[in-house]
Amino acid sequence: MANLKDLKTRITSVKSTQKITKAKQMVAAAKLRRAEERATQSRPYTQRMEAVLANLVAGAKDNPNAPRLLAGTGKDETHLLIVATADKGLCGGFNSSIVRLAREHIIRLQGEGKKVKVITVGRKGDDQLKRLYEELIVWKTNFLEVKQIGFANAHEIAEKVLTMFKDEEFDVATLFYGKFQNVMTQVPTPQQIIPAIAPEGAETPDLKGAVYDYEPDEEEILRALLPRYVAVQIFRALLENVASEQAASMTAMDNATRNAGDMIDKLNLKYNRARQAQITTELIEIIAGAEAL
Amino acid sequence: MADKLHFNLVSPERELMSEDVDQVDIPGTEGWIGVMPNHAPLMATLAPGMVRIRTGSDEKLIFVRGGFAEISPAGLTLLAEEAMPAEELDAEKIALRVKNAEEDLADADSDEKKLSAQQALDRLKELQAAL
Numbered sequence A: 001m002a003n004l005k006d007l008k009t010r011i012t013s014v015k016s017t018q019k020i021t022k023a024k025q026m027v028a029a030a031k032l033r034r035a036e037e038r039a040t041q042s043r044p045y046t047q048r049m050e051a052v053l054a055n056l057v058a059g060a061k062d063n064p065n066a067p068r069l070l071a072g073t074g075k076d077e078t079h080l081l082i083v084a085t086a087d088k089g090l091c092g093g094f095n096s097s098i099v100r101l102a103r104e105h106i107i108r109l110q111g112e113g114k115k116v117k118v119i120t121v122g123r124k125g126d127d128q129l130k131r132l133y134e135e136l137i138v139w140k141t142n143f144l145e146v147k148q149i150g151f152a153n154a155h156e157i158a159e160k161v162l163t164m165f166k167d168e169e170f171d172v173a174t175l176f177y178g179k180f181q182n183v184m185t186q187v188p189t190p191q192q193i194i195p196a197i198a199p200e201g202a203e204t205p206d207l208k209g210a211v212y213d214y215e216p217d218e219e220e221i222l223r224a225l226l227p228r229y230v231a232v233q234i235f236r237a238l239l240e241n242v243a244s245e246q247a248a249s250m251t252a253m254d255n256a257t258r259n260a261g262d263m264i265d266k267l268n269l270k271y272n273r274a275r276q277a278q279i280t281t282e283l284i285e286i287i288a289g290a291e292a293l
Numbered sequence B: 001m002a003d004k005l006h007f008n009l010v011s012p013e014r015e016l017m018s019e020d021v022d023q024v025d026i027p028g029t030e031g032w033i034g035v036m037p038n039h040a041p042l043m044a045t046l047a048p049g050m051v052r053i054r055t056g057s058d059e060k061l062i063f064v065r066g067g068f069a070e071i072s073p074a075g076l077t078l079l080a081e082e083a084m085p086a087e088e089l090d091a092e093k094i095a096l097r098v099k100n101a102e103e104d105l106a107d108a109d110s111d112e113k114k115l116s117a118q119q120a121l122d123r124l125k126e127l128q129a130a131l
Helices: A004-041 A043-060 A094-111 A123-136 A151-166 A218-292 B091-107 B111-130
Strands: A078-084 A115-121 A137-141 A172-180 A186-194 A213-215 B005-010 B015-021 B023-028 B031-035 B042-045 B049-055 B058-072 B075-085
Touching: A004 A043, A004 A218, A043 A218, A043 B005, A043 B042, A043 B058, A043 B075, A078 A094, A078 A123, A078 A151, A078 A218, A094 A115, A094 A123, A094 A172, A094 A186, A094 A218, A115 A123, A115 A151, A123 A137, A137 A151, A151 A186, A151 A218, A172 A218, A186 A218, A213 A218, A218 B042, A218 B058, B005 B023, B015 B049, B023 B042, B023 B058, B023 B075, B031 B058, B049 B111, B091 B111
Parallel strands: A078 A115, A078 A172, A115 A137, A213 B042, B005 B075
Antiparallel strands: A172 A186, B005 B015, B023 B031, B023 B049, B042 B058, B049 B058, B058 B075
16 A cells, blocks of 8 residues: 555645646636637628628639639649647647648548648647658748737738749648637638638628729739738638637646546545554554553 | 718727718728718728828828728728827838838839839838828
């Protein structure tokens, strides 16, 4: 049987682990609230953008001169996967599930004989992917130095992706991120961003029979709008990712705290039993000694 | 006219303004557009510059950069990548932007890009002179 001192040390160590997980849980809860708020605040822009785009795309669909960001390169050979994960751990299976989804895609695409390139956003995903696919990663970035993800961060990634597209380094780009459903569920989601897919269900304003004037013309506007749309989609994915990360972290840490609590209870029971046993042994020894006299 | 124009200004990070106003002047890439209530539906790209918002005798100036204007019967919506009230602008920030625009111009590799960079630079210089 473990001796009393060993048990005591274990209880203390589990107790300090519990303190850490509890602190992290509370931090995540606070950050989650902020992240959700930011995701909500960015919504009007995205919605408007989608409405405008849906409107334009409807007109440009059959146009042979449609911008390539919309029509694609006409090929389907090289795929670019942008894998967005968190920079920090302690958030349960959040990072792994995104990476797993990306990996399934890579395997499938490679099985079809297609070329795959990867951009990693966030340190954790990069760590996991570079073990298997180091040679596929063409660019990486993370936000370790960034306190709050702003549009500028998304813009930087979009810029890089768009330059690559212009240089014909890939045909299709897909973004992987953790979609925030609610605190309990985050769904790893692939989203194709190039060629752009017209947003569905975007509400277009009622023009009461009138038609839009365009200044400059429709095509110019679409050409200017599509790169921004890519940036907006990345930005939204990043914001959702932050919220998902914090939610996953909160749930994981809540579980860890509870497990630590259970463990402390069990160890305490064991400790008390051991103490009792020791006292009993001592008593028997004393009584046996007294009887021998 | 008793009608009011519903004006929305949104940036990717948040909604900056949403109110009823009398008139908004916006810097389109092809020139200034004065928007009053019941304007015909229009979509336009924005050049960096000042948006002038008039409500009664009140006048507000907001600096915007990059984005779109959409006018529909529901009102005017500006989608700006960057927006800040004129009071928060200072010569230093403008100077930095002018420097960036100059670099853009130097980097431009096609006529088209050169033209848009030149336009952006001209606008900023105009702004700098106005301050």
